[in-house]
Amino acid sequence: MSLRHALLGLITDEPASGWDLTNRCAEIFGPVWPAGHPQIYGELSRLTADGLIEVDHEGPRRRKVYRVTDTGTAELRRWLAQTDTDHTMRFEPLVRAFFFQHMTPGDLTGHLGREARYYREQADKYRELAAAKDRGDYGDSPRTHAMRITVEAAVRLFGALADWAEWAQTATPLTAPRAEGDRHPADPPPPE
């Protein structure tokens, strides 16, 4: 359950409302840790109950602004320093890739083309996020250097996938030799 710590981290960076956090999660974590507002509001209640954050009501609207407590800061740092982290990466496209052999060459290259475009977009998105930071678009407080390191990770990650998809498109007409009696599902049935 790292949404808990993601929220704790964002609130530590600066106080924010549930609405803010919903948007910032979508923008910053995007596809690496998706979370809808139902989850976020629920987790905020729990964090408040546990005393890791506290809430102030602000403005004419009943807008709730959350601030981190000392306990919360301590917990964030404990989480960051943890050595036994979870490296699980749940990533369907890679699962799918294991079965590319069952696609026809045409299907496959079309598919890889779309993947390449998508990953390139994601890499660009994070590059843009870093640039926006550099311009100070975000009310720039502490996170500068560290932010750049992180964004670099995301850029490399998506960049590597984009490179791969482009390489795989040209490198692979799926014409690998096949064993006897080992028909591709897309092949016409053999004559009797």
Add this chain to the structure above:
Amino acid sequence: MSLRHALLGLITDEPASGWDLTNRCAEIFGPVWPAGHPQIYGELSRLTADGLIEVDHEGPRRRKVYRVTDTGTAELRRWLAQTDTDHTMRFEPLVRAFFFQHMTPGDLTGHLGREARYYREQADKYRELAAAKDRGDYGDSPRTHAMRITVEAAVRLFGALADWAEWAQTATPLTAPRAEGDRHPADPPPPE
């Protein structure tokens, strides 16, 4: 829910039991789509009920061997050809990385060192998997070329992360200039 299709794909490659599939999932998909045996056995029941696979009892032990049906093959190909795929990559380390600024330089470099080692190991693991395939260690049926493409994706993915962690370690003593009144949580409190 792509475990369904992962299993369908593996069974299409060759008939297998729940035990086989549990091990193959762990070995092949490893950290990109983890699945324990409770999930796998459950999904196999559902796949059987839906007529996508069928089961034979084999040997003295009540070992159940699953085979794909024609309906199952069709469903696999439908899934592969889908254009609106889910690109979500649930990846906690990247979430954590967004809050590196809250770590002390020492903590951070130690952390990055561990990350680098782990990712390098994963990349090597997939490289080895590809090499084993090339040697025909796996009773090599159809998946050769396609397998290599996939493994290449995994190698690049983990390789990019390893490169990043190594780069971040040397490139970043976390000494970025900080704004006035913007204390690092790990700093000693300022004198009164």
Add this chain to the structure above:
DNA sequence: GTTAGACATGTTCTGATAGACATGTAAATC
């Protein structure tokens, strides 16, 4: 013979996730 380790298959419970449902306000445009 018995014990240990690999093989093999399930259920159950708890927590995480995602989509749908539900409500209401402030500001800007028409």
Add this chain to the structure above:
DNA sequence: GATTTACATGTCTATCAGAACATGTCTAAC
């Protein structure tokens, strides 16, 4: 004045994932 869009906060329910619980067999070593 009415409508639309963005802001803002929640609940409910179904499904999914993961850990623990539970059972039993075959094979090889002792």
